[in-house]
């Protein structure tokens with residue numbers, strides 16, 4: 037591949053979650069690359085704030101995601117080995133579902149399809165195994181030993197460090213104002229200048245509709261809050277005793293984490309959320325907002341209190357069907373994008389970076405059909 041006249045083969049717009057993973061993959065491939073990030077490399081204004089993210093393999097959202105999370109898991113381990121840092125904490129995962137709610141059963145169907153290990157337990161077995169959880173008698177209970185959580189800051193920091201060590205430039209505090217393509221490649225204009233390259237990868241998170249305005253992507257932004265609750269006996273919720281969990285019921289799709297280095301039981305609701313924009317979002321959590329989540333915490337964890345130690349606001353970029361979009365630009369050659377990670381993308385990050393770079397650099401690499409753009413707007417590919 038020939039470099040552009042500023043010396044880059046690939047430019048990445050958006051150095052957040054997926055852009056950092058693309059940078060790591062570009063570094064491993066030895067591709068001369070530039071990542072442009074409008075804020076500091078790790079920041080609280082997009083989708084990666086809040087310190088931890090659940091990783092689940094028995095994937096209720098669809099068995100098509102299982103190979104992607106399996107690949108991501110292998111790459112997370114590779115990153116741990118390379119960096120010497122703990123990134124993935126494998127606590128196992130508990131799927132709890134009230135009668136008539138399907139998350140646990142869909143997770144089991146995914147596990148069965150892909151031969152993943154799991155245990156389908158009675159509520160009584162669940163209560164004996166995790167005495168800090170008060171599982172109702174008529175709920176589904178599934179345990180997946182491979183599940184756990186990822187440390188977001190360590191994940192992004194180590195991928196970026198590895199990319200930089202391999203020659204990738206990562207510019208922080210440099211917003212991209214626009215990009216255009218021509219026969220000779222792409223030109224990206226920022227607040228500091230114009231850079232040229234042969235290929236462009238766009239991973240702009242909640243700002244994707246602006247950076248890819250020509251595509252009219254069917255995305256909307258949801259404001260999501262998360263909370264850290266005080267518990268009477270934190271030792272009961274330590275990572276070696278308490279798994280990550282999802283509790284699917286009329287209250288919502290509540291999920292949470294063991295108490296790690298942060299003071300409290302971290303819990304949030306995957307369902308719901310107010311529509312917003314990254315420019316107008318209210319970044320402070322309102323006092324009345326915790327009611328739903330607090331009621332589930334009280335129902336499931338008798339020793340948890342309603343005292344909130346910490347809270348945060350984060351952004352989901354949603355597609356209409358909740359599936360990601362990862363594809364080549366339908367009309368502009370050499371441009372690839374990943375967007376609409378719909379509040380469940382982090383676990384896949386390493387595999388997403390690898391996939392986006394392959395879409396950009398390997399002509400034979402195909403989009404994943406379920407995640408391709410043409411499910412929304414069939415376009416003739418050039």
Ligand SMILES: Cc1cc2nc3c(=O)[nH]c(=O)nc-3n(C[C@H](O)[C@H](O)[C@H](O)COP(=O)(O)OP(=O)(O)OC[C@H]3O[C@@H](n4cnc5c(N)ncnc54)[C@H](O)[C@@H]3O)c2cc1C
Nearest residue numbers: 050052053054074082083090212241243350377381382383
């Ligand atoms: C509260 C919350 C909880 C979640 N929990 C989980 C979970 O448990 N498990 C899981 O798998 N996933 C989870 N997710 C989802 C996951 O975190 C996201 O899917 C993922 O972080 C999305 O990554 P991204 O790269 O699209 O966005 P981001 O990480 O926000 O990155 C986009 C980047 O692009 C930059 N950018 C945008 N426009 C420009 C521009 N013009 N110039 C320069 N830079 C630009 C932004 O500043 C930003 O850094 C959660 C998300 C939230 C918000």
